[in-house]
Amino acid sequence: MVEKVKTDKKKLLIxxxxxxxxxxxxxxxxxxLAEGMIHEFDITIVCVVPSYTGKVADEYKKKMFYKEEVNGVKVIRIRVPEFSKSNKISRIKNILAYFIGAMIATFKVGKMDYVYSISQPPILGGLLGVWGKWMKRAKYIYNIQDFNPEQTMAVGYSKNKLVLKAMMMFDKFSCRQADKVIVVGRDMVETLKGRFKGRKVPNHTFINNWIDEKEIYPLPADHEKVVAFKEKYGLQGKFIIMYSGNLGLYYDLENLMNVIEKFKDREDVVFAFIGEGTIREKLVQYKEKHNLQNVKFIPYQDKSDLIYSLNAGDVHWVVNAKGIQGVSVPSKLYGVMAAGKPIIGVLEEGSEARLIIEEVTCGYVTEPQNYKGIEEVITQIIKLKDDSNLSEMGEQGRGYLVKYLTKDVSVKKYTQEIGSSG
Incomplete structure (x- = not known):
């Protein structure tokens, strides 16, 4: 008997x-996630035109919507106005243009069985999912990457109690409307439960984020592209303590610079910051004002070059500001572990990233705002810079990731959870 080939895939709107x-x-x-699930679902993505840097290319300025297909995934892109990351008003206009555009785009995609949204943009991402559920009469899966308003409150981005209360009300509404809530950390499960004390907690599960371990993996120190990266940015012959990622509000990086300054006379050590973000300029100004010769700022690296920049670091920061525990999980953790590098974790006790580092013993950890503790960890790491224990920590991180935190492991879980939502 010939087995019937699966042709009637369920339709999933993301x-x-x-x-x-x-x-x-x-x-x-x-x-x-989308490319990993196309064997199971017929997938359509609704997103903005390429504009993460704030700029929009001319070819995306002519129409409201652009339909494309990327690696078997249907994509509807929405034109949004350009913005500056340091200008709140321009960012709000940009986000609202996406929100309204995405609501309209919902009518352009036909029948859907499942709707999936993430918690980006804050609050609006969840509400879009509810809109999609209602308009398509579909099952709704809400993936919370960051809890808001909790994140907004933790870093003091807004102190307006009325606004924060409204944000909480809307996001709890999105959680209740969801047929399934997926969070990305064990600590985030507790936050979800805490939101609904004494009331029915929405159906939920926890799935770690991941990295493609076949794209990011350890390379030898003398690999020509790793050497070229070091030479390009003046890092050769140094012990490199690296931060790679968003230079934003959620990491307490300005106070970290005060600690780094204590090591300004170490000519054998360099602190490299790779990336862009809202506070990059402040960090650069601090470096110049305090004449920190051993601090380097390096632009975002293309994804194809990330393997070389991550491998150039001898040890990597994974940091969060105080109050982020249970709110989000720094995704840079997975890239560092994939590259087989040891970690300096500045993370609250019980947070998902810290739990992993402690369970795997792939780095040193201390609490956010414990600046004396951070200084001691840096001192200890520098003492061990030629010690095999340091490289063994990195190897343990890589080994754990390959076993439990790969793309295939997590995508399989998502496929099962979405498919079982209805």
Whole structure:
């Protein structure tokens, strides 16, 4: 008897905000998720035109919507106005243009069985999913990458109690409307439960984020492209303590510079910051004002070059500001582990990233705002810079990731959870 080939795939609509070629970490995750699930679902992505940097290419300025197909995934891109990351008003206009455009785009995609949205943009991502559920009469899966308003409150981005209360009300509504809520950390499960004390907690599960371990992996120190990267940015012959990722509000990086300054006379050590973000300029100004010769700022690296930049670091920061525990999980953790590098974790006790580092013993950890503790960890790491224990920590991280935190492991879980939502 010939087995029937599966042709009647269920249709899945994903509100992604950013999608490739944009370099936002959620965009990369959603690309790998969508492409990993196309054997099971007929997938349509609704996202903005490439614009993560704030700029929009001329070819995306002519129409409201652009239909494309990327690696078997249907994509509807929405034109949005350009913005500056340091200008709140321009960012709000940009986000609202996506929100309204995505609501309209919902009518352009036909029948859907499932709707999936992430918590980006904050609050609006969840509400888009509810809109899609209602308009398509579909099952709704809400993936919370960051809890808001909790994140907004933690870093003091807004102190307006009325606004924060409204944000909480809307996001709890999105959670209740969801047929399934997926969070990305064990600590985030507790936050979800805490939101609904004494009331029915929405149906939920926890799935770690991941990295493609076949794209990021350890390379020898003398690999020609790793050497070329070091030479290009003046890092050769140094012990490199690296931060790679968004230079934003959620990492307490300005106070980290105060600690780094204590090591300004170490000519054998360099602190490299790779990436862009809202506070990059402040960090550069601090470096110049305090004449920190051993601090380097390096632009975002293309995804194809990330393997070389991550391998150039001898040890990597994985940091969060105080109050982020249970709110989000720094995705840079997975890239560092994939590259087989040891970690300096500045993370709250009980947070998902810290739990992993402690369970795997792939780095040193201390609490956010414990600046004396951070200084001691850096001192200890520098003492061990030629010690095999340091490289063994990195190897343990890589080994754990390959076993439990790969793309295939997590995508399989998502496929099962989405498919079982209805």
């Amino acid at each position: 509100y992604a905000h950013y999608y490739i070629p944009d370099v936002a970490s959620t965009g990369q995750i959603l690309r790998e």
